[in-house]
Amino acid sequence: MSDPASAGAPVRFESVTVRYPNADRNAVDDVSFAIPAGSFTVFLGPSGCGKSTLLRTVNRLVVPRNGTVFVDDADVAGIAPERLRRGIGYVIQAVGLFGHMTVAANVAVVPELVGWDRQRVSARVDELLALVSLDPARYRNRYPRELSGGEQQRVGVARAIAAQPPVLLMDEPFGAVDAIVRSALQDETRRIARSLKTTILFVTHDVDEALRLADRIVVLREGRLVQYDTPLAILSAPATEYVERLLDTHDVVRRLTLLRARDAMRTQTGTTSGSIDAGASLRESLNAFLQGAENLAVTDDGATIGVLAFDDIRRALHP
Amino acid sequence: MNYLFTHLPQVGIYTLQHLALVGTSLIIALVIALPLGVYAARQRRVGRPLLGVLGAIYTIPSLALLAVLVRYNGLGFWTPVIVLVAYAQFVLVRNIAQGLLGVDPAQLDAARGLGLSSAQRFWRIEVPLALPVMLGGVRVATVSMIAIATLAAYASAGGLGTFIFEGLSRQYPAETLAGSIPAAILAIAVDALFRGIERAVTV
Numbered sequence: 001m002s003d004p005a006s007a008g009a010p011v012r013f014e015s016v017t018v019r020y021p022n023a024d025r026n027a028v029d030d031v032s033f034a035i036p037a038g039s040f041t042v043f044l045g046p047s048g049c050g051k052s053t054l055l056r057t058v059n060r061l062v063v064p065r066n067g068t069v070f071v072d073d074a075d076v077a078g079i080a081p082e083r084l085r086r087g088i089g090y091v092i093q094a095v096g097l098f099g100h101m102t103v104a105a106n107v108a109v110v111p112e113l114v115g116w117d118r119q120r121v122s123a124r125v126d127e128l129l130a131l132v133s134l135d136p137a138r139y140r141n142r143y144p145r146e147l148s149g150g151e152q153q154r155v156g157v158a159r160a161i162a163a164q165p166p167v168l169l170m171d172e173p174f175g176a177v178d179a180i181v182r183s184a185l186q187d188e189t190r191r192i193a194r195s196l197k198t199t200i201l202f203v204t205h206d207v208d209e210a211l212r213l214a215d216r217i218v219v220l221r222e223g224r225l226v227q228y229d230t231p232l233a234i235l236s237a238p239a240t241e242y243v244e245r246l247l248d249t250h251d252v253v254r255r256l257t258l259l260r261a262r263d264a265m266r267t268q269t270g271t272t273s274g275s276i277d278a279g280a281s282l283r284e285s286l287n288a289f290l291q292g293a294e295n296l297a298v299t300d301d302g303a304t305i306g307v308l309a310f311d312d313i314r315r316a317l318h319p
Numbered sequence: 320m321n322y323l324f325t326h327l328p329q330v331g332i333y334t335l336q337h338l339a340l341v342g343t344s345l346i347i348a349l350v351i352a353l354p355l356g357v358y359a360a361r362q363r364r365v366g367r368p369l370l371g372v373l374g375a376i377y378t379i380p381s382l383a384l385l386a387v388l389v390r391y392n393g394l395g396f397w398t399p400v401i402v403l404v405a406y407a408q409f410v411l412v413r414n415i416a417q418g419l420l421g422v423d424p425a426q427l428d429a430a431r432g433l434g435l436s437s438a439q440r441f442w443r444i445e446v447p448l449a450l451p452v453m454l455g456g457v458r459v460a461t462v463s464m465i466a467i468a469t470l471a472a473y474a475s476a477g478g479l480g481t482f483i484f485e486g487l488s489r490q491y492p493a494e495t496l497a498g499s500i501p502a503a504i505l506a507i508a509v510d511a512l513f514r515g516i517e518r519a520v521t522v
Contacts, residue, residue, distance in 0.1 A: 096427075109433055
């Protein structure tokens with residue numbers, strides 16, 4: 001789905017501080033950073049680190065004590081909350097589908113609020129259900145209680161992006177589903193993120209989920225920003241001991257999941273036993289070597305473009 | 320039973336009077352109970368003592384309350400209406416508040432996050448989700464009002480209680496039954512009707 005109307009907007013935090021009533025420390029403490037338009041940014045940290053609170057300042061569900069949040073370079077404090085929120089998708093762990101409405105009515109909530117006509121809403125509902133891999137004909141008229149947890153969250157995502165928001169907030173969206181469903185939902189989220197160009201802010205405490213989804217990761221601790229970088233940069237050069245422990249950066253196999261065969265291969269020919277796709281991770285390549293392959297032909301669209309050996313993997317980890 | 324069938328036109332008139340008493344009281348009771356119930360749900364600190372007071376009113380024997388009110392307010396239609404309205408408040412306010420408090424917080428968080436205003440959240444999300452519990456309160460209140468409205472005859476306000484009081488004073492059980500049987504049927508019918516509506520709105 002290519003949709004020019006849903007191009008992402010940049011989000012910027014400037015010295016944002018949040019303190020809850022009766023709390024003895026700031027939930028978010030003087031956090032500043034900028035998220036480029038269209039990127040997938042994951043807020044990572046243990047519970048109580050302020051990641052959800054920080055996320056909720058973007059759509060004004062939480063109001064900072066100090067500092068400013070900008071969406072598309074506009075101070076959110078200057079926008080009426082309802083108007084602001086209709087332009088920002090919101091997905092939560094508990095999903096919160098409206099139990100008295102059908103799937104179609106749930107997805108249609110925001111488009112109807114912003115005044116789309118009936119035909120456009122109806123067409124959009126079908127388009128979105130297809131996008132999240134639910135057959136519109138089968139699911140349109142069902143009620144949330146008739147759906148599995150995974151299906152409910154697919155509808156939750158469709159509802160959040162229905163009116164083509166330039167920013168999408170996802171607060172531990174897959175925390176309540178089982179591992180197999182979570183993995184499928186992560187793949188689909190990645191796929192949808194690529195097709196939408198929406199700026200996505202995603203909260204999780206699951207390191208593997210963060211590494212799998214993120215263009216950039218924000219590591220938080222006790223309300224403070226500890227490190228903000230690409231997954232590979234954080235794994236290669238953790239800023240503090242806390243980041244090292246949180247992401248277990250000594251686990252090099254984890255880093256291999258972020259490196260591609262394309263990046264480690266040598267452009268030469270030679271005898272090979274087996275082949276691997278250029279886009280496959282070095283972790284998959286390692287798997288092939290451990291199963292007995294000597295040299296792997298690296299292929300792109302069927303054509304061999306290079307060779308990968310076991311030593312290339314070691315070199316990729318210590319450039 | 321014979322008395323009942325030989326006096327059918329009178330039974331019809333008393334039944335209509337009975338329904339007028341209960342219907343009027345129900346509308347007034349709801350107009351008062353809806354804001355009170357919403358307030359009790361929003362402000363728990365006010366809600367608990369409020370329900371305590373309404374619960375105390377609920378425990379006053381209705382005949383005693385009516386007798387006292389007749390002294391101050393005189394005979395007629397409105398004196399029993401006051402009793403019925405006062406008596407219904409406890410069940411109505413309690414169920415309206417309970418219904419609203421029972422709404423899934425995740426759905427409210429989602430509604431806020433999607434940009435529904437507080438009025439839109441109330442009418443489109445909270446009320447429909449709380450409706451089954453609220454209607455349960457309306458059903459219980461209405462059925463007990465049908466029973467209590469038989470006392471209206473004591474205040475010369477008519478209704479099916481007229482047969483009952485006359486039958487009692489004349490020691491004529493058949494006449495008493497001509498009031499109590501239609502009142503019972505009315506209560507059972509209204510109960511069934513509201514149960515049907517509750518089922519229809521339950522998700």
